[in-house]
Amino acid sequence: MHLTLMSLVLIFAFSLLAGLLGSLVGLGGGVLIVPLLTLAFRLPIQYAIGVSIVAVIATSSGAAAAYVRDHLTNMRIGMFLELGTTAGAISGAFLAGILAPQLLFVIFGVVLVISVAPLVFKLGEELPARVRNDRWASWLRLSSTYPDRYLGREVAYEVTRTPWGLAMMYMAGLISGLLGIGSGTFKVLAMDTVMRLPMKVSTTTSNFMIGVTAAASAGIYFSRGDIPPLVAAPVALGILVGALVGTRLLTRISNKGVRLIFIPIILAVSIEMILRGLGLGPF
């Protein structure tokens, strides 16, 4: 890999875009960064994934700071569901030596493609209607309100199917522990489709959570020598700036708009996963 000043600037600019999109839809931006580094810069995949772990934590820290203060993030939901993601991540690390990742990539890629269907079905829905707290949600006091500047009011919401959401979070953690990518998409899906949270609460709470899931494996990647500093530096800086812009944007767009941005990204993630599973392309 040959790094010039020009390529540093290019990586920075691209990461800025990844941080912007990631902060809007609750993902780490690895979906954009891994193909850029492997395709355009011929960086071996292990380093690209190591750098994308940095990208996830940068997106999470940069964006969540603003979302937490703006009360968009539901910290209780985030903390509770982190039980599932961290337990899943550690199981994934265990299973990584036993299971063939190729097959898993294909399976979860196909699962993601299928999960787009309920999203398309809900495209016209600005806020979930007739959602009532289940027993878990009441006990854990998960229901809350968030200020929606687009709608110009404080929106109250309740939370349903909490145990299923937790189970899906375990899967999300498992996938990120095993495969290193795609955990943000499953988190948003769990909160949006299963627990029926408003889209913006789902993406901002996912944003809050992805840092912790990534931190569970970041130490491993670092000590294995998978995170080249000169590549990670422009990525981290670009992401942080992009996330800053993204957080400003999110308050101005509707839940429908966020969902509209989310769908093509989720498709891109699933295609990447399937390609990697089939051993096609640089993945």
Add this chain to the structure above:
Amino acid sequence: MKQNDDPPVQPMKQRHTAFSMSKVIGWILQGGAIISSAVICVGLVLALIHSGQLASKQTLVFPHTLADVWSGLLIGQPQSVIALGLLLLLAIPVVRVVASIVAFALEHDRRYVVITTVVLLVLLLSFLFGKGAG
């Protein structure tokens, strides 16, 4: 009547403490991001000054143990400075989890103290396993 349409009114105390907690967590996340990106910036500028560091072979030769990073820092090696910034960045989520345990404890919210403590323990466990596997 009209009351049914209003969002549920939360108890005053909970509202107040939740507010201060999000401020503290937000401050930790933002402070961490600012500090780590500043260190990364310094390292990147150093690397650009010693432009030999950008040569193709050097890119994938870098310190990746704490001892290497430390000894690199002592001689002002650019890659080690960036690595320090990256390590600070990677530590932010862990610090955030620790801080939330304290915050929930201050709110006397035992349920969430337990939940967040379990998250921290699993996180620490994953570091241990990571070392064993690596």
